[in-house]
Amino acid sequence: MAKEIKSIGVIGSGQMGNGIAHVAALAGLDVVMTDISEDRLKSAMATINGNLSRQVAKKVITEAAHQAALKKIKSAPGLDGLASCDLVIETAVEKEEVKRQIFHELCAVLKPDAIIGSNTSSISITRLAASTDRPEKFIGIHFMNPVPLMELVELIRGIATDDATFEASRAFVTKVGKQIAVSEDFPAFIVNRILLPMINEAIYTLYEGVGNVQAIDAAMRLGAHHPMGPLELADFIGLDTCLSIMQVLHEGLADSKYRPCPLLVKYVEAGWLGRKSQRGFYDYRGDKPVPTR
Ligand SMILES: CC(=O)CC(=O)SCCNC(=O)CCNC(=O)[C@H](O)C(C)(C)COP(=O)(O)OP(=O)(O)OC[C@H]1O[C@@H](n2cnc3c(N)ncnc32)[C@H](O)[C@@H]1OP(=O)(O)O
Numbered sequence: 001m002a003k004e005i006k007s008i009g010v011i012g013s014g015q016m017g018n019g020i021a022h023v024a025a026l027a028g029l030d031v032v033m034t035d036i037s038e039d040r041l042k043s044a045m046a047t048i049n050g051n052l053s054r055q056v057a058k059k060v061i062t063e064a065a066h067q068a069a070l071k072k073i074k075s076a077p078g079l080d081g082l083a084s085c086d087l088v089i090e091t092a093v094e095k096e097e098v099k100r101q102i103f104h105e106l107c108a109v110l111k112p113d114a115i116i117g118s119n120t121s122s123i124s125i126t127r128l129a130a131s132t133d134r135p136e137k138f139i140g141i142h143f144m145n146p147v148p149l150m151e152l153v154e155l156i157r158g159i160a161t162d163d164a165t166f167e168a169s170r171a172f173v174t175k176v177g178k179q180i181a182v183s184e185d186f187p188a189f190i191v192n193r194i195l196l197p198m199i200n201e202a203i204y205t206l207y208e209g210v211g212n213v214q215a216i217d218a219a220m221r222l223g224a225h226h227p228m229g230p231l232e233l234a235d236f237i238g239l240d241t242c243l244s245i246m247q248v249l250h251e252g253l254a255d256s257k258y259r260p261c262p263l264l265v266k267y268v269e270a271g272w273l274g275r276k277s278q279r280g281f282y283d284y285r286g287d288k289p290v291p292t293r
């Protein structure tokens, strides 16, 4: 029988890491959140507190639940605090070499029966699993952004993932209140295999001058009823993450239809990564977002 997951660790406290810590703590799990810097962790705790307050204001949760969730989260830099976790979910940047290095260090401190999950948007679960000492206890647990609001989690088995790991992960995802879509381990899985080429095409539409930022986003918001325009959504995801996903699709499927738009490459090279760096297809430094093209 699959073991119940009662405590989780989260590596990386960016928008996905702090969102996963938020929903797991609200579900009553003990959470240890780690990152490379103490400042990052402080700002992640402030974000979680703000997002929980927003849920209280919207009457989604009570103030008592807000306070109880905060008490469930411990944060500490480095990986030592993860030693007793049942499940550790890696949510660091979408760079394979960074994730492999993290897993190398993590395996040395983790208890032998702990499960490792990766929140990767696109990278092969089988390949990441092979860089650990426990490929059978490794799985893709792919939350969507923003985690507290989005209903779906993709579960992706690597070639070696065993049934107990899959079932324990399934029970964990259900416990945090999310629905599951099971995906085979192919580049970018299901959601991003479909979503990211659409976003990349929107960037080509901008690059080729078919429309400006405002026109492209209005077209898809009002003409296709997407909740956010594709360029607004790209800024929300992070342009570095969008580029990494397109690169994984392009290399992994060897098809030119996935070629990342040169304009996306240029924005990332400029450090204009979207909302997280205050500038992307919109400039967020003023009172309201202003298109940069
Ligand atoms: C890249 C990958 O690997 C996979 C992915 O995740 S792809 C991305 C998937 N996500 C999407 O497609 C999201 C599309 N957008 C939407 O569905 C909606 O716009 C939304 C759900 C994000 C917001 O819905 P809304 O009803 O307009 O929310 P609203 O209450 O007005 O809040 C909007 C704001 O709060 C955020 N937000 C609201 N409640 C939140 C909470 N509890 N926790 C975190 N963020 C929250 C929103 O992101 C946005 O941020 P700012 O206020 O800082 O600008």
Ligand SMILES: NC(=O)C1=CN([C@@H]2O[C@H](COP(=O)(O)OP(=O)(O)OC[C@H]3O[C@@H](n4cnc5c(N)ncnc54)[C@H](OP(=O)(O)O)[C@@H]3O)[C@@H](O)[C@H]2O)C=CC1
Pocket (backbone or CB within 6 Å): 011, 012, 013, 014, 015, 016, 017, 034, 035, 036, 037, 040, 090, 091, 092, 093, 094, 095, 098, 102, 119, 120, 121, 122, 142, 143, 144, 145, 236, 237, 238, 241, 276
């Ligand atoms: N953004 C999205 O919409 C989604 C992203 N994902 C995936 O989730 C993961 C995280 O994305 P996201 O939260 O957006 O990224 P962010 O850039 O917001 O956060 C990544 C965090 O990881 C930290 N970090 C970097 N290197 C390490 C390390 N070696 N050890 C510990 N922490 C580290 C970063 O610190 P610093 O900034 O100081 O480098 C940062 O705080 C990626 O794999 C991404 O593909 C999945 C679903 C949706």
